[in-house]
Amino acid sequence: MTRRSASTGRWTGSSRCCPLKTRPVCRSQNPRSSNEPLAQGSPASCTAAVPGRERKSRQAGRPDVTKLLVLGAGGQVGWELVRSLQPLGEVVACDRRRADLSEPATLGALVADVKPAVVVNAAAYTAVDRAEQEFDLAQTVNGVAPGILAQAARSAGALFVHYSTDYVFDGSGHEPRKESAPVAPVNAYGRSKRAGEERVAAAGGDWLVLRTSWVYAARGQNFVRTMLRLAAERESLRVVDDQVGAPTSARLIADASAQLIRQALDERSRGSFGSELLHLCAAGETSWHGFAAAILEGWRELAGADSLKLRELAAIPTRDYPTPAARPLNSRLDCTRLEERYDLRLPDWRAGLMLVLAELARKD
Structure with a gap:
């Protein structure tokens, strides 16, 4: 990412996975075990991850140190957000043991x-298939909790940032969807995420909702x-070849989010910020x-042609999966809209993939 001028049964960090014939569903992005129960923690148990820079309060009653509360800090996007937001202030990082979105009244x-x-x-219920049977839980985590968080942020005078998904659309056509395009989710997961978007907007206050797609990282299950x-x-x-999108690294999402938040805070201080939904x-x-x-080709470039056993990667249609x-x-x-509004140039998906593969190769 560059400046234009320069150039579930569980829930976890945002995103959901993809169709691979040999595996019915990719698990969530949380690096902990999927058997770990949803646990409610006290506010005091969240970790102040980084001592932040001091900022002069521009409004009466605001703290001298800018605090940024990150929920879903144990997931792919949340993990990267803890890093990317450090220059903006003190990051208070809460994972699902400390901020239980299945108990929204505690938030x-x-x-x-x-x-x-x-x-x-950055927390969400991401088990797309399981959501068909667990819609109440998906709706609570993805639909109800974001609205309560947005209301709490408004009461605290805070900016609220929330992540959503391409799954709010029906997937018809071949053109990229704009933010204003009609929504029509085709599954329970998408409906729960759309409900979250609506509740955030209804809460009022200052907010950003960022829709993204096909999220992955060097950690977690993806x-x-x-x-x-x-x-x-x-x-x-065998892998599906008729579903098309843009693989997006959690690092890119976090880095772009930091830039958006930085600009939003500046605009809020000047009274010029406007809440909006954006695609990222x-x-x-x-x-x-x-x-x-591309994953296999990139890995072989880094680790050697004989580093993988695979010899055949067949393409199949969705109907066969x-x-x-x-x-x-x-x-x-x-x-x-995002690129023009925030003066950013988003990189090609291959660039993010190679960065993640390089990180994995260093760990291997």
Whole structure:
């Protein structure tokens, strides 16, 4: 990312995974075990991850140190946000053991206790298929909790930042969807995320909702890590080739979010900020099969041609990969508004992939 002028049964950090024939659903991005129960923690148990820079209060009653509260800090996006937001102030990082979105009534006390200038919600219920049977839980975490957080942020005088998904659209057509395009989720997960968008907007206050797509990182459970594991174990794989979108690294989302938040705080101090919904994903597009091929090619460049057992990567249509939840075929998002509004140039998805592969190679 550059400045233009320069150039669930569980829930976790934002995003959901992809169709791979050998595995019915990618698990969530949280690095902890999927069997870990949802646990409610007290506000005091959140970690002040970074001593922040001091900022002069521009309004009466505001703290001298800018605090940024990050929920879902144990997930892919949340993990990167803790890093990217450090230059803006003191980051108070809460994972799902400390901020339980399945118990929304507890969240107001957390925000009131921390007294942040910014609340960033990177937590979500991400088990797309399971949401068909667990819609009440998905709706609570993805639909109800964000609205309560937005209300709490408004009461605290804080900016609220929330992440949503391309799954709010029906996946028809072939053109990238603008923020103003009609929504029509095709599955329970998408409906729960859309409900969250609506409740955030209804809460009032200052907020940003950022829709993204096909999120991955060097940690957690995601398509990149799943592909590398399976390619090391098997000689052939089949991956869907008619669902198209933009693979987006958690690092890109976090870095862009930091820039948006920095500008939003400045605009709020001048009284010129306007709440809005924006699309945020990497530039370019590919299918899941194309993404898989790029992962394998990139890994072999870094680790050697013989580093993987896989010899055949076959392309299959979505109809040959039945799942409990329908998937949109078109996940393209038009990010023009964000790039122009915040003077950013989003990089091609391949650039983010190579950075993540390089990080994984260093760990290997």
